[in-house]
Amino acid sequence: MEQIVYCQDQVYRGALKEVREKEDKKEKSKVLINPVTFQYHSEPPQKDSTTELSQYLNAYYQECRRSIGRQVPLIIQYFILQTFGKEMEKAMLQLLQDKVNCSWLLAERSDTREKRKFLKRRLSRLDQARQKLAKFSY
The missing domain is CATH 4.10.820 (Translocated Intimin Receptor; Chain T)
Structure with missing residues (x-):
């Protein structure tokens, strides 16, 4: 061909x-x-x-x-694109294999953690309010 x-x-x-x-x-x-x-x-x-x-x-x-x-x-x-892709793949795999230096990528920042907890509590309160409103309307 x-x-x-x-x-x-x-x-x-x-x-x-x-x-x-x-x-x-x-x-x-x-x-x-x-x-x-x-x-x-x-x-x-x-x-x-x-x-x-x-x-x-x-x-x-x-x-x-x-x-x-x-x-x-x-x-x-x-x-060039193929060569760059292969090199990038190698670098990413090497980065993932290095677990000690890679753990900081998975760590959550403290302010993000606090905001997530606050939003979960708020969601829980809103869900409870929705359930009470649903019972009240019957």
């Missing part, structure tokens, strides 16, 4: 048009000299299958070269 280069029809058609225009310019500039009369004759345009196939191949080659050129920065970015 990696050896297949996908090319959109419109893009390929544009590249083929460019190649054909270059070929036409080359053919127009070619001049034949008749050795007997030393007269210049322009070469008649001949479209045989080999020229047409070479145009197809040139257009495909140009588009492959362009698409690979566009892919190189993406490949580099992907490689």
Whole structure:
């Protein structure tokens, strides 16, 4: 699958048009000299299958070269991202394995602990008030 280069029809058609225009310019500039009369004759345009196939191949080659050129920065970015991800994973695992230095990450701050206890007591009081109001309405 990696050896297949996908090319959109419109893009390929544009590249083929460019190649054909270059070929036409080359053919127009070619001049034949008749050795007997030393007269210049322009070469008649001949479209045989080999020229047409070479145009197809040139257009495909140009588009492959362009698409690979566009892919190189993406490949580099992907490689850097993968490398960074692996290094980060290693660092995180080493940090988690060091339980002595890691315990402070799990410790709760005292002000947070007090606030949590206060909010739990408040929630309990509000729940009791809700239950009393529910009994009162019947």
